[in-house]
Amino acid sequence: MVVYLVGAGPGDPELITLKAINVLKKADMVIYDRLANDEILKYAKDAEFIYVGKKAGSHYKRQDEINQILIEEGRKKDVVVRLKGGDPFVFGRGGEEMLALLEEGIDVEFVPGLTSAIGAPTSVGLPVTHRGIATSFTIVTGHEDPTKAKKQVKWNFNADTIIILMGVGRLEENMRELMKYKDPKTPVCVIENGTMPDQRIITGTLENITEKDIRPPALVIVGHVVDIFKKAKL
Numbered sequence: 001m002v003v004y005l006v007g008a009g010p011g012d013p014e015l016i017t018l019k020a021i022n023v024l025k026k027a028d029m030v031i032y033d034r035l036a037n038d039e040i041l042k043y044a045k046d047a048e049f050i051y052v053g054k055k056a057g058s059h060y061k062r063q064d065e066i067n068q069i070l071i072e073e074g075r076k077k078d079v080v081v082r083l084k085g086g087d088p089f090v091f092g093r094g095g096e097e098m099l100a101l102l103e104e105g106i107d108v109e110f111v112p113g114l115t116s117a118i119g120a121p122t123s124v125g126l127p128v129t130h131r132g133i134a135t136s137f138t139i140v141t142g143h144e145d146p147t148k149a150k151k152q153v154k155w156n157f158n159a160d161t162i163i164i165l166m167g168v169g170r171l172e173e174n175m176r177e178l179m180k181y182k183d184p185k186t187p188v189c190v191i192e193n194g195t196m197p198d199q200r201i202i203t204g205t206l207e208n209i210t211e212k213d214i215r216p217p218a219l220v221i222v223g224h225v226v227d228i229f230k231k232a233k234l
């Protein structure tokens with residue numbers, strides 16, 4: 001009896017790993033969120049499925065409810081797959097699920113996935129580092145939990161490239177925060193539905209990106225690596 005925490009990659013079903021496919025093939029149960037691409041579920045031919053993501057008109061299951069489902073299924077089934085978009089440990093709450101399972105004495109195995117934070121930009125030729133331009137990158141949430149007692153995100157990053165996930169709802173606030181520390185003309189690239197057929201790429205600067213039509217799910221990439229991407233597209 002084991003629960004695999006599996007990353008499904010950023011969206012394009014060809015960007016899932018061979019290891020993830022092999023684990024899905026032997027799964028008895030797959031517990032999944034809203035995935036960029038449901039085609040991935042077809043590998044789990046012999047499995048039952050539990051959807052724990054958002055349904056139209058209803059709420060997300062709370063994390064403690066999901067943990068409980070994982071524990072119950074982990075006790076009953078031989079091979080349970082907990083499938084998540086990107087990588088489970090990059091803003092995927094994989095750590096919380098792992099700890100909840102281990103506390104109950106349930107074995108957990110890990111299959112990493114290509115995170116959208118890196119896979120979406122690099123799949124279109126947008127490097128996250130570039131010799132002479134960017135020697136570091138930061139991946140940050142653009143939507144820090146407002147109920148937290150103390151804010152953890154400070155926007156005075158040292159990294160050359162900043163990659164913001166869940167950043168559409170608070171784009172204006174986030175850009176304003178970054179402009180306290182960076183030139184307002186710093187280039188910005190937004191990738192909507194990265195690696196998917198309906199992908200959209202929008203470029204601008206810290207001071208004008210909010211004037212554009214941007215819809216989630218999207219990544220916001222800030223830094224001069226965006227100039228390299230633009231050069232490649234010339």
Ligand SMILES: C[S@@+](CC[C@H](N)C(=O)[O-])C[C@H]1O[C@@H](n2cnc3c(N)ncnc32)[C@H](O)[C@@H]1O
Pocket residue numbers: 010011036084085086087088089090091092114115116117120164165166167191192193194195196216217218219
């Ligand atoms: C809860 S986080 C999950 C991240 C995921 N674990 C990963 O590693 O990619 C969801 C956010 O990831 C980003 N995201 C995920 N898939 C994306 C895609 N295909 N294109 C653009 N952004 C994506 C968006 O910022 C979205 O709001």
